[in-house]
Amino acid sequence: MGKNVVKKIMVMPLLAVALLLSACRYDIPEGYSKNAHPYEELVEFAKSIDPDATVTDEPQHELYEHRNYVIYPAKIGGIECSVATISVPVYDSSGEFAVMYYRMDTDYDFNLLCQILEKYPLLGAPLDDDLVARFNVGGFMRSCVTVDNMTEEKLNGIFDEFDKCQKELKSYSLRKNFRMQIRVGKKSYFFTETTDEAKQKVIDNMTKDGVLK
Numbered sequence: 001m002g003k004n005v006v007k008k009i010m011v012m013p014l015l016a017v018a019l020l021l022s023a024c025r026y027d028i029p030e031g032y033s034k035n036a037h038p039y040e041e042l043v044e045f046a047k048s049i050d051p052d053a054t055v056t057d058e059p060q061h062e063l064y065e066h067r068n069y070v071i072y073p074a075k076i077g078g079i080e081c082s083v084a085t086i087s088v089p090v091y092d093s094s095g096e097f098a099v100m101y102y103r104m105d106t107d108y109d110f111n112l113l114c115q116i117l118e119k120y121p122l123l124g125a126p127l128d129d130d131l132v133a134r135f136n137v138g139g140f141m142r143s144c145v146t147v148d149n150m151t152e153e154k155l156n157g158i159f160d161e162f163d164k165c166q167k168e169l170k171s172y173s174l175r176k177n178f179r180m181q182i183r184v185g186k187k188s189y190f191f192t193e194t195t196d197e198a199k200q201k202v203i204d205n206m207t208k209d210g211v212l213k
Contacts, residue, residue, distance in 0.1 A: 025093045032101040036070050037085035045104045046083050049173050050076045055083055064131045074106065077172065079115070081108040084135055107134035109176045113141050116168055120161040122154075127181060140192075141176050146183040150206060151213050158182065163194040184211040 037045075039057050046053035053076045062069040068087040075081070083106045089098035110126070110133065117123055124145030126133065133142075147154065162180050169178055182189045182202070187209050191198045206212035 026090055026099060027093070028090060028101060029103070032090065032103050033085075034101060036068070036087075036102050037104050039072065042072055042083045042085060042104060046074050046076055046106065049106065049108065049175070053077075062131060067131075068102075069131055069135070074108070076106065076108040077112070079108060079111050081106060081111045082134075083108075086135055105135040106175075109174045110134045110136075110141055112172060112174070113143070113169070113178060116165060117143055119168075120165050122158045122161045123165060123180060136176060139176050140179045142179045142181060144181040144183060148185070149213060150182070150184045150211050155203070155206070155212065159194070159199050162191075166194050184209075187211055 039055070039059070043053075043055045046055050053074060056073040058073060060069075060071045062071060069084050070086075071082045071084040073080075074083045076083075083104065085102045085104050087100045087102050090101045091098045114126060117125065122145065124143050127142040127144040145158065158180075166178060177192055179190060179192045184206065187206075189202050189205055191202055203212065
């Protein structure tokens with residue numbers, strides 16, 4: 001076998017590896033860590049929301065839906081809650097390969113929403129109450145109300161309460177947005193804004209589906 005052939009055979013696997021490595025580029029978000037964040041960083045994170053926040057150094061370890069949660073009891077804005085460092089997948093530029101990194105989050109927003117929703121019964125209750133919902137990387141908090149039938153009067157009442165709830169939430173230092181879901185039979189309708197356009201879109205979709213009486 002000639003030297004040139006041998007060189008080509010040796011170079012080809014190296015090129016393949018180089019191409020693979022160049023394709024697997026990861027854009028790691030700021031604040032993410034390869035290892036679980038230490039207690040001191042979680043205290044700093046909580047105080048970035050409320051300078052008077054407190055975090056108790058009593059970690060609880062949970063494994064939920066293939067993610068590791070290290071959760072610390074906390075008090076933020078006078079509300080009993082938690083801060084956590086959570087393992088989440090970070091995908092490469094191709095969207096095919098992932099590596100696990102830790103990010104920090106809190107369920108302060110979720111607990112505050114639960115308290116505020118008690119004032120607005122037409123908005124229902126939080127859609128889920130698990131670790132994914134409490135520490136939601138998607139940035140949304142969701143509530144859901146289910147009705148057998150919908151009338152314009154009932155829908156106007158929901159929008160009125162949703163508007164008041166949103167204004168109250170905006171008076172706090174929150175990191176997530178509130179999303180509302182209305183279930184009418186087998187149909188679902190979502191909205192996050194209180195604008196006339198958002199309201200009209202829900203009305204148009206309900207009218208089109210024949211659920212608005």
